[in-house]
Amino acid sequence: MANVQDIKAQKAAKALRLFTVLLLALGVIAFVGSLIDLVTGHMLLKLFGVAKGAANTNFSGIGAANILMMVAGTLLIIGTVMHLVKKNYRVFQGTCIGAIIFSLFPFIIFAVNIGKYLFALIFALLALAIIVLAIFAMKSRWQVYIKEMTGEVKKLTWLSMKELIKATAVVLVFVLAFALLIYVLDLLFNWPIKALLTDNQPTTTQTTDEHTHEHTDEDTHEHTSDEEQAPADEGTENNG
Numbered sequence: 001m002a003n004v005q006d007i008k009a010q011k012a013a014k015a016l017r018l019f020t021v022l023l024l025a026l027g028v029i030a031f032v033g034s035l036i037d038l039v040t041g042h043m044l045l046k047l048f049g050v051a052k053g054a055a056n057t058n059f060s061g062i063g064a065a066n067i068l069m070m071v072a073g074t075l076l077i078i079g080t081v082m083h084l085v086k087k088n089y090r091v092f093q094g095t096c097i098g099a100i101i102f103s104l105f106p107f108i109i110f111a112v113n114i115g116k117y118l119f120a121l122i123f124a125l126l127a128l129a130i131i132v133l134a135i136f137a138m139k140s141r142w143q144v145y146i147k148e149m150t151g152e153v154k155k156l157t158w159l160s161m162k163e164l165i166k167a168t169a170v171v172l173v174f175v176l177a178f179a180l181l182i183y184v185l186d187l188l189f190n191w192p193i194k195a196l197l198t199d200n201q202p203t204t205t206q207t208t209d210e211h212t213h214e215h216t217d218e219d220t221h222e223h224t225s226d227e228e229q230a231p232a233d234e235g236t237e238n239n240g
């Protein structure tokens with residue numbers, strides 16, 4: 001029995017090492033390819049020709065995808081080297097999770113642009129390969145996580161129907177009481193605020209009326225002055 005387990009452990013270690021080497025190669029390709037495409041103004045993307053609809057391409061999105069691919073490649077390079085050299089699986093696991101997250105957006109962007117640029121298919125497949133291999137590289141960890149999660153779920157004790165009804169009633173009573181408290185506080189604070197606003201409103205209206213009256217008197221005075229000046233101007237013209 002022990003020999004069988006040892007054989008399984010050795011096979012798992014070899015598979016993990018193979019996945020690690022493949023992820024290292026993908027990380028280098030993703031970083032170098034995205035860097036070349038970004039620096040050359042997406043000349044690598046246009047390598048195998050451009051379709052008719054490529055004129056409307058949003059290159060800002062493709063540039064962002066290139067940058068995220070470079071980040072994913074960098075994480076893979078760091079994680080795989082740490083795992084191969086120092087046997088640090090924790091760092092490798094964290095970088096794989098980061099590479100999966102940073103490869104999702106580039107995969108979507110390049111997949112959308114496959115009809116415009118043939119080379120976008122290569123970038124999309126590269127991002128997809130990173131996601132799939134990173135998931136498989138952490139297969140043992142996912143199995144342990146799922147096993148532990150199901151074990152914890154089995155330890156849960158579910159409420160009986162009577163306890164569920166009682167707990168629901170307590171929650172409803174608390175919510176209604178809290179809503180009533182907020183309503184009462186709103187009424188208490190609303191009354192003095194309205195009283196203050198009502199007291200200040202006549203003063204504002206009176207001030208506005210005074211300003212309006214002053215402007216009306218000024219306009220009337222100017223109009224009267226203009227009427228008095230007009231006959232004087234006419235008399236001056238007649239004398240001339």
